[in-house]
Amino acid sequence: MGIEVKNIKKRFGKHEVLRGINLEFVPGKIYGLLGRNGAGKSTLLNIIAARIFPTAGTVTLDGKTVCDDDSALEQIYLMSERNLYPEGERLKKLLKTTELLYGSFDYTYANKLAAEFSLDLNQKFGKLSTGYRSIFKLIVALCVPARYVFLDEPDLGLDANHRELFYRELMENYAQTHRTFIVSTHLIGEFANLLERVFIIKNGQILVAGEVEDVLAKAYLIAGPKEDVCKYSAGLNVIGHESLGNIYGNYVFGGVDDERHLPDTVSLEHLDLQKLFINLTNEKGEK
């Protein structure tokens, strides 16, 4: 059940953007799809929503191939940075079209959200600022009857107050509908607690997949005098380090050895998702 992505590869000319992606979105969870710019997140989402085609691999929803199937596609809504809405169309008209094509639409909720975000639905889409385009698309995403809602950088152009409002509404909506949300974002710190599962994608491959809690349980910062830290972290999967004078810190992913004696001088603490992400996806030479 759910959306299954099997061995998706995508090549643009000589550039291999996705190199064999396998993942699954089961119903009723909030997923985070994290990756740096150019990691292939948007390409993957566009393939899932049948906007572009993979070079190889399949996407299925409850076992049905998504690509040319209306009954599968109507279960998916992809909100993306790319604007597929015609510039000259009024927002109200766009909501009407959405209702016609998705089969239903929650106008009461949409009007409530529009009022909260102070978005005037009589405007034309093309007149909206980047932030309000995001807001409009978010409103559609929350009011559409699709069971799988993909949000590709939903925070684009949103100020802190609007983001706060969005997180509230997302949680409220999730509590009521228990749909699946897949969020791709760079604001990891703000989204971390919202997510139940996470995929970290790097260079077109899935680097980390799992429950956020389990992933974080394996991520540590080992800090103290350099010698002691290095001795303690020998043989562990060190993904990064930092130093401040004599104090040295090693970022470790994959768990520590409980049998190993932790010296008094060395401290061991967990990482948050953002710190883990940064250290996992740093390129050589970046700090």
Added chain:
Amino acid sequence: MLTAKERSVTIYLFKRALVQLLYIIFWMIVGFVLVPAAISLINSNPLDLKGLLRNTHVGQMLFFLISLLALFGYRDFKLLNQNGISRKTYWKARLLAYFGISTLGQIVGILFTLLVPFQDSWNRSSIYMEMYGKFFANPLLNILAALAFIILAAYVVALGGIFVGSIFTLFTRKQRVLIFVALATLNVVGVSFIASSASQDSFTGLARSILKLIYFLVGDASRNATLGSFDPTVPFIVILLAGIVFCYGSRIVIAHFKLKSE
């Protein structure tokens, strides 16, 4: 036969095309009737409304406008894709919607000639009737054949618009301009080649076979029928074949549509 979704999309696209068409017609009326009327009021020359009505071939005009509209489908495709509609459904619905609108256009055209005075009688303004109107002995049969031909031809040309329009959609804006320029050049070169070969003895063979082909296609292979009693069989077949090619061609091309950032 149609799923609920296919029906909604067909209705949506039909309405879209109708609104676009009415929009164009509105501006044409403004441009060709209202503005001249206003001008005629100023310099007190009465507007020749009679002449205007006589010279307006509504059917042919709609034929042209609708096939032009058929070229531009990408905006609709984008919006439908955002709303979870598959390429297959988009294709099917677009074909159906344009069948509706082009048939409607031709019916309006015929009604116009029948109902509006000062117009030439229908069979005199119809190209089909001019060429094939006396093929059958029974005049009713000729009229029915003409109706079928006009509706079919209008639709197939609209299909051609959809097909060509979708091919252009595959390319970027820059590529489209290049292709357009290349085609125009090729066209000019081709025409001048035929023209020059027709005038030169050494190329008469080729020119003659091209001419022969044209005569065959319009239904006068033996070149001894009189205008009005040409055989419409070949034109019917040609137009049906073209329809089938455009139909499946557009399905294949639309299946390869990508969403570009433009």
Added chain:
Amino acid sequence: MTDDEVKRVYFNFNSAEPIYLQVAQQIEEAIFTGSYHEGAQVPSTTEISRDFHINPATVLKGMNRLVEAGLIVKKRGIGMFVAEGAHAVIVDRRRKAFYQDKVIQLIKEAKGLQISEGELVDLIKRGF
């Protein structure tokens, strides 16, 4: 304390500890200080999830810890309530942990500062 004040004082989720543990700890703290009296309703999973942007599954996990510990009880269809005797349970547990967590730490710190036993006792008396 009003609800809003309760939120401001206690709910601050940013340490590196797992979020579900933080949820449990903060509700426990609120029961301990009397912000939630015995028998009073605690915020629902949805409310906490919405107001603090935490995945409801995570909140639920924290709540379930408190249910297992007997600090809160589920009333079907109504919500979660502070259990009778919850305060006493917390006090009892914290007393047991007091020596381990606080006293030993205190003595370790005192030794590092070369404070003698007598001096420490005097300091404690002064502070009381």
